[in-house]
Amino acid sequence: MTARDKQDLFLSVIEDHKGIIYKIANSYCKVPEDRKDLVQEIILQLWKSFDNYNEQFKYSTWIYRIALNVVISFYRRENRIRQISNPLSEGILHFADTNDAGEKEEAIVFLQQFIAELKELDKALMLLYLEEKSHREIAEIIGITETNVATKVGRIKTILKQKFSQVTT
Amino acid sequence: MEETNFVLLWKEQYEKIDQSLAINKRILKETISQKARSALRSLIRIKATGIVAAIIWLLLLGAALFIAVLNYSSAVNYFIVSVAAIFIINVKALCDYIKHLAWVNSINYDGSITKIQKKLVRLQLSIFQHVRIMFLQLPFWTTFTLSNKWFPQNVSWMYIIFQILFTASFTYLAFWLYKNISLANANKKWVKSLIEGAGGKSVTKAMEFYKEIEEFDVVG
Numbered sequence: 001m002t003a004r005d006k007q008d009l010f011l012s013v014i015e016d017h018k019g020i021i022y023k024i025a026n027s028y029c030k031v032p033e034d035r036k037d038l039v040q041e042i043i044l045q046l047w048k049s050f051d052n053y054n055e056q057f058k059y060s061t062w063i064y065r066i067a068l069n070v071v072i073s074f075y076r077r078e079n080r081i082r083q084i085s086n087p088l089s090e091g092i093l094h095f096a097d098t099n100d101a102g103e104k105e106e107a108i109v110f111l112q113q114f115i116a117e118l119k120e121l122d123k124a125l126m127l128l129y130l131e132e133k134s135h136r137e138i139a140e141i142i143g144i145t146e147t148n149v150a151t152k153v154g155r156i157k158t159i160l161k162q163k164f165s166q167v168t169t
Numbered sequence: 170m171e172e173t174n175f176v177l178l179w180k181e182q183y184e185k186i187d188q189s190l191a192i193n194k195r196i197l198k199e200t201i202s203q204k205a206r207s208a209l210r211s212l213i214r215i216k217a218t219g220i221v222a223a224i225i226w227l228l229l230l231g232a233a234l235f236i237a238v239l240n241y242s243s244a245v246n247y248f249i250v251s252v253a254a255i256f257i258i259n260v261k262a263l264c265d266y267i268k269h270l271a272w273v274n275s276i277n278y279d280g281s282i283t284k285i286q287k288k289l290v291r292l293q294l295s296i297f298q299h300v301r302i303m304f305l306q307l308p309f310w311t312t313f314t315l316s317n318k319w320f321p322q323n324v325s326w327m328y329i330i331f332q333i334l335f336t337a338s339f340t341y342l343a344f345w346l347y348k349n350i351s352l353a354n355a356n357k358k359w360v361k362s363l364i365e366g367a368g369g370k371s372v373t374k375a376m377e378f379y380k381e382i383e384e385f386d387v388v389g
Contacts, residue, residue, distance in 0.1 A: 007198070007201065010201065011194065011197065011198075014197065015192055018190055019187045022186065022190055043197060044200060044201070047200075047201040048277075049277060052277070052279065053279075054279075062279065065278070065279055065281065065282065066279055069280070069282055069285045069286065072282065072286055073278075073286070073289055091196070092192060092193055092197050094190075105181075107174075108178055108181065108182045111175065111178050111182070112182070119381060120381070121282065121286075121382065121385045122385075130175060130176055131179075140281065141281065142281060142282045142283060143280075143281025143283035143284045144283060144385070144386060148386075157175065160175060
């Protein structure tokens with residue numbers, strides 16, 4: 001594969017899975033400026049790992065692994081914004097129509113808020129659950145057993161339900 | 170709320186966004202063509218101030234040592250031994266620091282989250298474990314001003330006892346700190362405040378996160 005082919009393939013993979021990158025960045029980072037840098041960091045790490053992509057896994061699994069590892073590490077660093085190699089004036093991902101971000105229903109706002117309050121690893125687990133990944137795939141991405149996935153997902157859902165009932169009563 | 174509703178809510182939230190999300194291909198190409206290569210340079214630039222300051226300090230120590238050896242007389246024996254020890258300990262600490270920064274930066278993120286995060290946190294903590302070697306230089310700071318010209322023959326026995334106690338207590342303190350600043354004691358209050366006082370807040374964050382991963386790995 002030539003360098004050009006590799007770049008084209010990478011661009012098409014990112015194009016096909018841009019939603020995953022956006023959702024992860026958005027769930028871990030609410031500040032638009034930081035989010036732009038975070039997306040750049042994710043893309044950089046994906047590109048660095050692209051040569052060693054293991055075809056045994058789906059592209060989506062590969063992206064989830066790297067993107068989640070990047071966001072979790074990103075938020076543990078000190079002076080994280082300055083550590084970005086080259087802060088961008090423009091973002092890689094943007095909305096064609098900004099109105100599509102739209103007005104959100106109250107329940108959606110609460111769901112986002114409650115997910116944001118979860119611990120980093122619980123948040124990663126919940127994102128994968130909400131993306132309707134199988135327990136097996138979640139176990140592969142997170143690196144725990146399927147039984148552990150089932151137990152933890154159940155527990156987090158109970159916590160979310162409790163929080164929802166508190167705000168709706 | 171029914172459990173499936175969480176998934177429905179999530180889908181609803183991102184459906185519209187998915188449709189309107191676009192990639193700025195120009196920025197993406199720029200990112201992967203030029204900017205990826207500069208990532209390591211950038212990390213070095215960020216940490217450069219500390220590294221440059223350490224190198225200047227080593228050069229000063231080295232110069233003092235060089236001059237002392239060049240104009241050698243038995244009067245400067247204490248100075249040479251003390252400064253040489255301080256110099257070697259500082260060189261070792263700096264080399265470990267640079268080596269670990271390079272390791273942290275070159276880590277491959279493609280792996281399960283708990284595995285990669287454990288590896289990252291361990292690397293981050295190992296920077297701090299290597300930095301503790303700096304404490305071993307403490308006793309040498311109590312001896313570098315001594316001179317064979319006047320010590321011990323021209324001082325009172327009181328001074329000799331004071332000097333021995335002074336150096337011995339610093340030696341004990343140095344080894345005690347070296348031994349006790351470890352991962353096993355990471356949760357102790359004094360270790361935390363010592364590290365945070367030295368600007369290592371990210372290290373304490375890493376320790377807390379390590380605990381979180383350990384707990385996360387446990388079923389039930």
